Amino acid sequence: MEQPTPSSPLKQKIAVLGGGVSSMTTAMELTEDPNWQDKYEITVYQLGWRLGGKGASGRNQKIANRIEEHGLHLWFGFYDNAFDLMQRCYQANNRPLNKPLATWQEAFKPYDLVVLEEYVWGKWEHWPLAFGRNDETPGLQGPPPTVWEYIRHILAALHTQHVTYAKAKAQKQAQATGKKAPGCLPPFVAKLIGQDKGANSAEHHTLFQGLEEWWEKIEHLAEAVALDVEGRLIYAAMNLVQSTIDHNPNHHSLLLDMLERVLRSLWLKFERKIDEDPEARHLWIATDFALSNIRGIIKDGVITKGFDVINNMDYRDWIKSHGASAITLDSAAVQGIYGLVFGGYKEFTFEAGTALRGALRMAFTYRGAMYYRMQAGMGDTIFSPVYEVLKKRGVKFEFFHKVKNLRLDADKKNVEAIEIGVQVTLKPGLNEYSPLYDVKGLPCWPSDPLYEQLVQGDALQAQNINLESYWSPWKDVQEKTLRRGVDFDIVVQGISIGALPVIAKELLETSEAWRKMVKNVTACETQAFQLWFYPDVAGMGWPYWMDELPLSGTYKEPFDTWADMSDLIIRESWPDAHYPNNIAYVCGPIQHKVEYDKWNFEDHSVPQKAYDRVRDRTLDYLQKLSHHLWPNTSDGKGNFNWDLLVDTENTSGIARFDRQWFRANIDPTELYVLSETNSSACRLKTDQNGFDNVYITGDWIDNGFNAGCVEAAVIAGKQTARAILGHDRKIVGEEDLV
Numbered sequence: 225m226e227q228p229t230p231s232s233p234l235k236q237k238i239a240v241l242g243g244g245v246s247s248m249t250t251a252m253e254l255t256e257d258p259n260w261q262d263k264y265e266i267t268v269y270q271l272g273w274r275l276g277g278k279g280a281s282g283r284n285q286k287i288a289n290r291i292e293e294h295g296l297h298l299w300f301g302f303y304d305n306a307f308d309l310m311q312r313c314y315q316a317n318n319r320p321l322n323k324p325l326a327t328w329q330e331a332f333k334p335y336d337l338v339v340l341e342e343y344v345w346g347k348w349e350h351w352p353l354a355f356g357r358n359d360e361t362p363g364l365q366g367p368p369p370t371v372w373e374y375i376r377h378i379l380a381a382l383h384t385q386h387v388t389y390a391k392a393k394a395q396k397q398a399q400a401t402g403k404k405a406p407g408c409l410p411p412f413v414a415k416l417i418g419q420d421k422g423a424n425s426a427e428h429h430t431l432f433q434g435l436e437e438w439w440e441k442i443e444h445l446a447e448a449v450a451l452d453v454e455g456r457l458i459y460a461a462m463n464l465v466q467s468t469i470d471h472n473p474n475h476h477s478l479l480l481d482m483l484e485r486v487l488r489s490l491w492l493k494f495e496r497k498i499d500e501d502p503e504a505r506h507l508w509i510a511t512d513f514a515l516s517n518i519r520g521i522i523k524d525g526v527i528t529k530g531f532d533v534i535n536n537m538d539y540r541d542w543i544k545s546h547g548a549s550a551i552t553l554d555s556a557a558v559q560g561i562y563g564l565v566f567g568g569y570k571e572f573t574f575e576a577g578t579a580l581r582g583a584l585r586m587a588f589t590y591r592g593a594m595y596y597r598m599q600a601g602m603g604d605t606i607f608s609p610v611y612e613v614l615k616k617r618g619v620k621f622e623f624f625h626k627v628k629n630l631r632l633d634a635d636k637k638n639v640e641a642i643e644i645g646v647q648v649t650l651k652p653g654l655n656e657y658s659p660l661y662d663v664k665g666l667p668c669w670p671s672d673p674l675y676e677q678l679v680q681g682d683a684l685q686a687q688n689i690n691l692e693s694y695w696s697p698w699k700d701v702q703e704k705t706l707r708r709g710v711d712f713d714i715v716v717q718g719i720s721i722g723a724l725p726v727i728a729k730e731l732l733e734t735s736e737a738w739r740k741m742v743k744n745v746t747a748c749e750t751q752a753f754q755l756w757f758y759p760d761v762a763g764m765g766w767p768y769w770m771d772e773l774p775l776s777g778t779y780k781e782p783f784d785t786w787a788d789m790s791d792l793i794i795r796e797s798w799p800d801a802h803y804p805n806n807i808a809y810v811c812g813p814i815q816h817k818v819e820y821d822k823w824n825f826e827d828h829s830v831p832q833k834a835y836d837r838v839r840d841r842t843l844d845y846l847q848k849l850s851h852h853l854w855p856n857t858s859d860g861k862g863n864f865n866w867d868l869l870v871d872t873e874n875t876s877g878i879a880r881f882d883r884q885w886f887r888a889n890i891d892p893t894e895l896y897v898l899s900e901t902n903s904s905a906c907r908l909k910t911d912q913n914g915f916d917n918v919y920i921t922g923d924w925i926d927n928g929f930n931a932g933c934v935e936a937a938v939i940a941g942k943q944t945a946r947a948i949l950g951h952d953r954k955i956v957g958e959e960d961l962v
Contacts, residue, residue: 235265238948239642239712241627242893243270244277245934246921247718248610249309249941250948255617256312257949267712268614269625269644271893272692273659273673274603275611277720278894279934281601282671284885287872289663289797291601292671292885294894295752295811296787298597298775299332299362301590303935304956305942307332307362310606316616317609324600324666324795331605332362333791334593337772340556341779341852345499348779348852351506351556352768360591368589370961371527372471375479375518377588379462382514386455389507452493454486454511461486476522483515487547498551509555516548517580530960531577538901542576556778563777563784565932566750566813566896571781573901581960582931595775597787600795603669608660612667623657624648624673624691626700627719627727630918633708636734638917639715640708645700647691649679664797690831694726694891697828714917716944721924722747722895725820735914744906745924747818747895749834751782752811753842754789754885756870757857760805761788764868765855776853783812783845786853804870810845814888818895834888842886843878897924897932904930910940911947919944928958 238254240247251268254260274280281293299306307328314328325331340351369377461482468475490511497504520542521527524534534542539561544553552558561567561583567574586594598605615621624647633640650657657677660667673691675681680701684691689698706712719727724742732738762769766788773788789807798804824830847862858864871880889895907926910919923932927940935957942955 235263236713237265237267237711238714238716239706240266240268240716240718241642242277242717242719243268243275243607243621244718244720244893244922245279245306245606245937246923246941246944247277247716248275248607248614249938250716250718250919250921250944251614251619252309252313252610253942253945254948255614255619257945261618265620266618267620267622269622269627269642271624271626272647273623273657274669275607275659276603276669278889278896279602279606281603281669283601283604283661283663283668284671285661287883288799288802289668290756290885291604291792291796292754292887293601293752293809294887294889295750296785296789296809297602297934298595298787299934300586300595301334301362301593302368302585303362303933303938304364304589304591305938306934307591308364309938310609311363313609313613316613319609324664325605331599332596333599334596335772335775336593337768337775338594339768339774339776340560341776342556343780344502344505349502350767350776351502352771355590355594357593358591362591362596364956365591367956367961368585371521371530372465372469372962374584374588375521375527376462376465377584378514378518379458379465381587382511383455383459383462385507385510386452386458389503390452390455392503452490454490454493457482457486458511471527476527480519480522483518487512487515505551509552509557512547512549512552513543513555513557516543516546516552520546520576521580526577526580528962530962531581532904532960533577534580535575535577535904536902537576538573539576539579540574559778565899566748567898571813571815572746572748572817572898575899575901575903578899578904578930581929582933585957597773597789597791599791600666601668601792604663604666604795607669608667611660621656621659623659625704627723630715630717630728630731632730632734632915637915638708639731639915642706642712642715644704644706646702646704647698647700648673648684649701651677651679664795666795692891692893693831694823694825695828695830708917714919714948716919716921716948718921718941720747720893720895720922721745721897722818722820723892726823726892731915731918737908737914741906741908742820744900744903746898746900746903747924748816748898749814749818750811750889750894750896751814751838751841752809752887752889753783753838754810755808756804756884757806757808757868758804758870759856759868760790761854764806764853764857766853779853780849781812782815782841783810783849785812786810798870799872802870802872810842813896814890820892823892831888831890834890835886838886838888839882842884843881846881897922899931910944919947928955928960 240251251266254264254266274282278294279297281291283289284292311328319326336355336357338353340353342349342351461479490508494504494508498508526533540553540558561579562574565574626645626647627642628645629643630639631641631643654677659669661670661674675685690696691698721742724732732742757764761774766774768774773790776786778784787809789809792807793804846864851858851860857868866877866880869880869884871883873883907930908920909926910921913920921940921944923936923940925940927936927943929936929939939955939958
């Protein structure tokens, strides 16, 4: 990509459009370049009054400064680039230690337990999964595993589950007979070891060298007592993969032969137990799921070509094609992979390679804990310190600047002008908008603008105007046009892909690649609600209340995920008489694809209708579904106890429900980016988008991870900064290692 001619012989002016994760990452990375101010002037143009994009949150100044999110946001332990960014940000911000969230360690709390919800035998059941903790620190500590190494990780995890099952079985057997189960070398392994010499005998020798001695040794290990043949073979396979780093097709064939025998043997043993024994069912699903993935990885060439080679198939269809049983395909384990990306249950496709890459990274490359919770709102934890650091470094922020149109030059190669609607006027004497306010010592973004700084503040309040909504009837106070060579040289287009049909019509008309990207990189609307309860989770009847705060997924749509976010109560300002002991965050997808050509922003009733639908769905959820998670909040017959909800106004009945928080994410900038089948092939790279002075950035571009999450957005932002700076350094996680 050619560097544009700067407006100044010394500096290039960079217009950053949008204040989401990726745009802010680009700005952070650029301003860490030595003497960056001698090279660039950076200005961020942001719709409304706050940064954050889909990750924005606000504080409700009228109700206890409570945190109000777009939805549930968690940081997985494999977010290497994202954690590295925040570690550098917190260090640069250098907040005093007597202030809240002074360090990144204080801002992120590790968690290990996830509870899947599965519908079996005509009812909902809990499936708790405890992920082990390790001694690593989240952040950059090396590249992810190769695909072959991932196979060993899969087998190691599977072996652990077989050991757990075997221990429980051995304990029961010992109690009944007083004897330990004997161990023996499976006949088909003995046959493999002693088979006649032939073309593959040397390979067999290498793979099974020492297996007899290992078998004798493992008999004496406590965890191997009563371990079934299948578990022992999985352990052997794991060690064999580890011992053959320089693997080849013969190794692959032998490994597959072993695992096929494992699966057949296990099914013969478990076929009659599936419908009556949850532990057997879960072990079968885990084994069948793991081995169908390994089969596909080997047979479809992922092991040598990388994950994208299978993106032509939906993930569920892909594992089905490699033998996954109907029980597994309909299980919470598979549903959970779709739920992570708001894929719903059979509502949207999820390209197999991207799904597999993300699942393996999440399960096997996390550092410290499987996931982390921010200890305030995402705006407070992420975007407040980022804003403070960038301000100190000299980045300019233009809030209330709504990008309306990107206009090309005559050659259709550069963005020549950026048309912007200025939404409000600052009061006399104010040179810039100050967006943050203090909540118990923490700089926070409000849920509404700080009206006292705005000339139109009273009118905005009186008309209940939402300046972040594309459906708002509010008329801009000024039309501004930024011009290339005067106001900007470089455009960092970080506004999410859902807005491109609105703001980039000329670019779409000019570029077939852009049209193909917008058509295939689809997005969905999402919905969320938050409830504040007087009782804690134990009082509400959650069965695992003695463990850590719960995270529950794969429940019935349209709200499939719930997290107890009670650790945030301390960050809010509740009076003693109305102090909550539990905060529930619940979210899910709105299950239809967005049709951009049917948007009518002149219909100002759309946001209220969407809000009402989320409110009604939440009401239905509480009356019909909440008793599974919170048995003590209702009688299971649709009679929810409204008195359990916190309300500072002391209303009664369902009016207390209406004082909670409901969110419909329907605006173009708020849509969740999906990774449907074959969509990665349609994504464009930041500096290979066909326009000379435009860099695109976000979790929607071709960033190498290509799934909707903070890590993908940060990788994209780093790629954008790298391209502008002309560096060639690699970014961890942007390429598959084979």
